[in-house]
Amino acid sequence: MREEQNQLSANNDINMVDLNQHPADSNPELSEGTDNVNKNDNSKGSRAPPPHPPPKQLDPSERYRKGITLGQGTYGTVYKAFDIVTNKTVAVKKIHLGNAKEGVNVTALREIKLLKELSHPNIIQLIDAYPHKQNLHIVFEFMESDLETVIKDRNIVLSPADIKSYMQMTLKGLAVCHKKWILHRDMKPNNLLIASDGQLKLGDFGLARLFGSPNRRFTHQVFALWYRAPELLFGSKNYGPVVDIWAAGCIFAELLLRRPFLQGTGDLDQIGKVFAAFGTPRQSQWPEVGTLPDFVEFQFVPAPPLRSLFPMASEDALDLLSKMFTLDPKNRISAQQALEHRYFSSVPAPTRPDLLPKPSRVDSANPSRPPQLASPGGPVVLSPSKARRVMLFPNNLAGILSKQVSQSASGGTPIEFDMPTHKLREVYPPRSRITESGKKHLKRKTMDMSAALDECAREQESESNLDPDPQHSAKKEKHT
Amino acid sequence: MAANFWTSSHCKELLDAEKVGIVHPLDKEHGLTQEDVKIIKIHMSNYIRTLSQSVKVRQRVVATAITYFRRVYTRKGFTEYDPQLVAPTCLYLASKAEESTVQAKLVIFYMKRYTKHRYEIKDMLEMEMKLLEALDYYLVIYHPYHPLIQLLQDANLAELKVTAWSLVNDTYRTDLILTYAPYMIALACIYFACIVMEKDAHTWFEELRVDMNEIKNISMEIVDYYDNYRSIPEEKINSALNKLPQRF
Numbered sequence: 001m002r003e004e005q006n007q008l009s010a011n012n013d014i015n016m017v018d019l020n021q022h023p024a025d026s027n028p029e030l031s032e033g034t035d036n037v038n039k040n041d042n043s044k045g046s047r048a049p050p051p052h053p054p055p056k057q058l059d060p061s062e063r064y065r066k067g068i069t070l071g072q073g074t075y076g077t078v079y080k081a082f083d084i085v086t087n088k089t090v091a092v093k094k095i096h097l098g099n100a101k102e103g104v105n106v107t108a109l110r111e112i113k114l115l116k117e118l119s120h121p122n123i124i125q126l127i128d129a130y131p132h133k134q135n136l137h138i139v140f141e142f143m144e145s146d147l148e149t150v151i152k153d154r155n156i157v158l159s160p161a162d163i164k165s166y167m168q169m170t171l172k173g174l175a176v177c178h179k180k181w182i183l184h185r186d187m188k189p190n191n192l193l194i195a196s197d198g199q200l201k202l203g204d205f206g207l208a209r210l211f212g213s214p215n216r217r218f219t220h221q222v223f224a225l226w227y228r229a230p231e232l233l234f235g236s237k238n239y240g241p242v243v244d245i246w247a248a249g250c251i252f253a254e255l256l257l258r259r260p261f262l263q264g265t266g267d268l269d270q271i272g273k274v275f276a277a278f279g280t281p282r283q284s285q286w287p288e289v290g291t292l293p294d295f296v297e298f299q300f301v302p303a304p305p306l307r308s309l310f311p312m313a314s315e316d317a318l319d320l321l322s323k324m325f326t327l328d329p330k331n332r333i334s335a336q337q338a339l340e341h342r343y344f345s346s347v348p349a350p351t352r353p354d355l356l357p358k359p360s361r362v363d364s365a366n367p368s369r370p371p372q373l374a375s376p377g378g379p380v381v382l383s384p385s386k387a388r389r390v391m392l393f394p395n396n397l398a399g400i401l402s403k404q405v406s407q408s409a410s411g412g413t414p415i416e417f418d419m420p421t422h423k424l425r426e427v428y429p430p431r432s433r434i435t436e437s438g439k440k441h442l443k444r445k446t447m448d449m450s451a452a453l454d455e456c457a458r459e460q461e462s463e464s465n466l467d468p469d470p471q472h473s474a475k476k477e478k479h480t
Numbered sequence: 481m482a483a484n485f486w487t488s489s490h491c492k493e494l495l496d497a498e499k500v501g502i503v504h505p506l507d508k509e510h511g512l513t514q515e516d517v518k519i520i521k522i523h524m525s526n527y528i529r530t531l532s533q534s535v536k537v538r539q540r541v542v543a544t545a546i547t548y549f550r551r552v553y554t555r556k557g558f559t560e561y562d563p564q565l566v567a568p569t570c571l572y573l574a575s576k577a578e579e580s581t582v583q584a585k586l587v588i589f590y591m592k593r594y595t596k597h598r599y600e601i602k603d604m605l606e607m608e609m610k611l612l613e614a615l616d617y618y619l620v621i622y623h624p625y626h627p628l629i630q631l632l633q634d635a636n637l638a639e640l641k642v643t644a645w646s647l648v649n650d651t652y653r654t655d656l657i658l659t660y661a662p663y664m665i666a667l668a669c670i671y672f673a674c675i676v677m678e679k680d681a682h683t684w685f686e687e688l689r690v691d692m693n694e695i696k697n698i699s700m701e702i703v704d705y706y707d708n709y710r711s712i713p714e715e716k717i718n719s720a721l722n723k724l725p726q727r728f
Binding site: 097102109114117130179181 | 488
């Protein structure tokens with residue numbers, strides 16, 4: 001895999017040697033994006049060489065009029081703000097430095113560094129960055145909502161065309177990242193933001209990083225647990241862009257099911273859930289799995305037909321899903337290949353972004369993030385397919401349904417009702433268990449755990465793969 | 481790093497050679513000449529390299545730090561931002577940007593060991609913010625190392641690796657990284673190494689269809705460094721540095 005990539009980049013570089021043969025980019029969308037940046041740059045670019053930078057018309061702290069607080073992150077506060085130059089609403093992330101001993105937060109720096117390189121309709125736009133009162137402020141375009149809100153909004157029915165549209169935008173954004181050798185590493189519905197014009201944009205590049213330099217080892221502690229690819233769960237340290245594809249597959253599944261697809265409670269449980277859904281890989285299916293650092297042997301479970309997990313999905317959707325969920329990362333589909341999959345060219349055509357359903361605004365004063373209806377552990381959100389099935393008995397079940405919605409919305413305890421739970425059991429086969437030898441191996445592993453952890457910490461320090469990231473663990477907790 | 485240079489900010493930020501060497505008006509007022517500026521840049525690049533050996537970072541980080549340093553001073557004067565603080569701060573910022581973070585206190589510790597300057601962590605973190613602004617938050621830098629290896633492989637000239645590699649190292653004592661695409665610098669270093677090691681790679685270069693004039697210009701710049709600045713007498717460095725406002 002790695003070698004392949006290097007080979008690829010080698011070819012690229014050699015092609016690049018010939019300037020004439022290499023236009024900036026053949027992708028019209030991309031070059032359009034680059035143009036944007038150039039436009040932005042012209043004002044600034046002229047500033048660079050001349051001796052005295054012309055005084056900025058407006059101090060950034062004046063230019064962006066602060067509004068309400070949108071949220072508190074681990075490393076800063078996000079405000080809604082109004083850009084008085086462009087008359088646009090923006091989001092300003094204020095990075096607290098305060099008494100920080102290590103200056104600008106690495107996560108924030110990573111986000112700035114990578115977003116400065118990316119410009120695409122399906123990636124959040126970094127508008128500006130400026131220091132003010134010893135705090136670093138990052139200005140992003142303002143995003144109305146996110147995909148998690150859409151998925152959880154029970155008033156929204158997602159048609160197959162809508163789902164196709166969301167997936168296409170997600171994969172377009174990913175393809176651009178991967179083309180620029182950037183791994184996102186934190187794909188989940190919550191980080192797929194939705195603009196007022198319906199465009200879906202990849203957000204939160206706080207865990208993202210460049211890849212492609214050989215022999216670099218990365219941390220496998222990335223992604224929220226439910227979106228983690230099997231190679232990461234087994235501790236792989238030299239993984240590639242297809243980890244993002246696995247997560248995109250999970251998002252695809254979540255759009256179809258209207259609930260997170262593989263909800264593990266820990267690393268091992270997560271692997272169990274993965275194998276229960278896709279079968280324990282045979283040697284021929286994933287030859288290298290045994291060589292991964294945290295490999296644990298699981299009892300063989302055959303894969304249930306994918307159709308049984310996604311009863312309402314089209315043939316094309318299932319085929320693409322199965323390619324995104326290929327266990328062996330070497331055989332998993334790439335973002336570009338996925339975009340070329342017949343799923344996206346077959347009927348129905350993806351819905352135009354501006355026609356996609358919008359989440360209901362629960363609080364008009366705070367339209368950015370409607371309160372989340374269901375907690376992760378809470379009641380199962382009904383999929384459209386189930387809703388349709390429910391419609392067969394409109395008299396009794398629909399009533400229960402609406403009751404349940406109102407109950408959970410007010411935070412009440414979820415009530416079990418017959419059909420979905422038993423359906424669920426049908427859908428979910430018993431998950432595969434760890435074998436005896438696997439258990440022994442695991443025991444040895446846990447005994448070495450503290451030593452390994454120390455070593456890992458040292459390793460990270462010396463190789464500095466990624467700083468121990470408080471934000472990440474916070475994210476993990478949110479989902480585990 | 482293998483990534484798409486053509487769509488990168490590094491590519492867009494490339495400058496004309498004439499614009500890089502100019503002396504900032506504020507520096508001119510202090511009597512700094514083009515020669516002084518060149519000497520300070522070489523001296524500070526060497527200083528960043530020395531510091532990096534103590535704090536132990538990868539070569540990439542050093543290269544990025546020197547690039548930041550040189551880029552900052554195409555926009556700012558030496559009299560505005562004290563190079564003695566900017567140099568270690570560039571190293572610190574580069575270590576973060578290249579995912580090999582070193583602790584601020586470590587950089588400051590070695591800085592105090594090598595110089596008489598009494599800057600503290602607070603000063604460096606303040607400067608970090610100023611540098612980010614001066615760099616316009618563009619932090620991704622491409623280096624000739626990666627294309628060098630690939631080009632050598634393609635040309636079947638693996639035996640030139642050591643020579644060409646150290647030539648690339650020395651290009652960071654010039655402003656070449658700000659003015660030329662990294663692969664061109666790599667090619668020039670291979671070209672140079674071919675001459676030094678008496679290898680014939682004419683046909684390979686011809687097949688590449690690159691602008692040989694550009695390669696010649698880069699090579700000339702490297703030759704100029706070897707001829708005139710390889711070892712700069714102490715008093716020359718001091719006389720240049722003494723023109724800067726004394727902060728301590």
